[in-house]
Amino acid sequence: xxxxxxxxxxxxxxxxxxxxxxxxxxxxxxxxxxxxxxxxxxxxxxxxxxxxxxxxxxxxxxxxxxxxxxxxxxxxxxxxxxxxxxxxxxxxxxxxxxxxxxxxxxxxxxxxxxxxxxxxxxxxxxxxxxxxxxxxxxxxxxxxxxxxxxxxxxxxxxxxxxxxxxxxxxxxxxxxxxxxxxxxxxxxxxxxxxxxxxxxxxxxxxxxxxxxxxxxxxxxxxxxxxxxxxxxxxxxxxxxxxxxxxxxxxxxxxxxxxxxxxxxxxxxxxxxxxxxxxxxxxxxxxxxxxxxxxxxxxxxxxxxxxxxxxxxxxxxxxxxxxxxxxxx
Ligand SMILES: Nc1ncnc2c1ncn2[C@@H]1O[C@H](COP(=O)(O)OP(=O)(O)OP(=O)(O)O)[C@@H](O)[C@H]1O
Ligand SMILES: [Mg+2]
Numbered sequence: 273x274x275x276x277x278x279x280x281x282x283x284x285x286x287x288x289x290x291x292x293x294x295x296x297x298x299x300x301x302x303x304x305x306x307x308x309x310x311x312x313x314x315x316x317x318x319x320x321x322x323x324x325x326x327x328x329x330x331x332x333x334x335x336x337x338x339x340x341x342x343x344x345x346x347x348x349x350x351x352x353x354x355x356x357x358x359x360x361x362x363x364x365x366x367x368x369x370x371x372x373x374x375x376x377x378x379x380x381x382x383x384x385x386x387x388x389x390x391x392x393x394x395x396x397x398x399x400x401x402x403x404x405x406x407x408x409x410x411x412x413x414x415x416x417x418x419x420x421x422x423x424x425x426x427x428x429x430x431x432x433x434x435x436x437x438x439x440x441x442x443x444x445x446x447x448x449x450x451x452x453x454x455x456x457x458x459x460x461x462x463x464x465x466x467x468x469x470x471x472x473x474x475x476x477x478x479x480x481x482x483x484x485x486x487x488x489x490x491x492x493x494x495x496x497x498x499x500x501x502x503x504x505x506x507x508x509x510x511x512x513x514x515x516x517x518x519x520x521x522x523x524x525x526x527x528x529x530x531x532x533x534x535x536x537x538x539x540x541x542x543x544x545x546x547x548x549x550x551x552x553x554x555x556x557x558x559x560x561x562x563x564x565x566x567x568x569x570x571x572x573x574x575x576x577x578x579x580x581x582x583x584x585x586x587x588x589x590x591x592x593x594x595x596x597x598x599x600x
């Protein structure tokens with residue numbers, strides 16, 4: 273399905289300023305397939321808007337892939353490790369090529385859900401209580417002590433994955449042990465956190481400001497890979513169904529969540545709401561999905577921003593603003 277819906281074209285001046293744009297897609301992570309879709313949609317939108325763009329499939333050595341083509345700036349449509357975790361960002365910094373989204377530090381931090389949660393705790397932002405486990409500490413008594421401390425159910429997830437890969441809801445001690453042994457296959461660090469029953473929301477943040485909040489519901493146990501990319505019965509609520517006051521609260525919380533991590537350009541924050549109406553931050557995505565099912569384009573559309581305009585706005589951030597030397 274095409275994402276292009278408008279006749280939006282960039283001005284010839286902007287097209288010239290943007291120069292040759294490489295859309296980095298694919299990648300070597302477990303989210304490769306999703307990234308191919310995101311990148312394909314971004315490329316289609318840029319071409320339709322009159323931007324000189326081409327795709328680079330990052331497969332194998334990223335440096336070799338980047339060296340094959342000449343370009344002036346990069347739109348990063350990669351997801352997960354190797355694309356959203358600061359490594360490709362560092363490579364582009366070394367090559368002196370401007371790129372979309374967060375820099376090295378924020379990308380690396382946001383990829384690591386555990387350390388993001390430490391940071392949010394440190395600045396007083398709400399995130400579900402948790403413990404982390406690495407592959408060295410497996411002992412049944414330890415799992416019992418986790419249940420004693422956090423209760424049940426629990427969410428068990430690899431600390432550095434995306435698209436719900438490796439995530440399970442554990443309702444019993446046995447399920448917890450099983451979920452841990454599955455999650456540890458994806459990452460050497462596993463995050464176990466208190467399960468928040470929901471509802472669930474996601475908030476796109478564009479240039480530091482929240483777009484309209486999207487509410488989500490699924491018949492699956494949670495918003496898993498199938499519910500995200502395949503199912504037709506996932507429901508998206510725009511407007512979110514929250515009161516005006518709550519919508520503002522979650523918007524502010526999401527903006528602070530991004531600011532504290534040091535995100536730049538754009539990001540998407542995933543948030544649960546408990547039965548008392550309190551919000552809990554799950555994670556921030558620094559290179560969110562851009563497929564035709566994706567949530568940032570959905571929120572942007574509700575705010576009157578077409579897919580092409582959104583893509584160009586994210587890309588425009590890569591045009592350097594002259595730095596002021598000293599203070600005025
Ligand atoms: N503590 C929790 N309580 C309730 N549900 C949770 C919890 N943690 C995760 N979930 C469910 O699992 C889904 C995926 O979790 P999370 O956003 O942390 O992982 P992800 O794989 O990085 O997601 P993304 O695709 O957004 O990158 C959430 O959208 C939510 O439905
Ligand atoms: Mg998520």
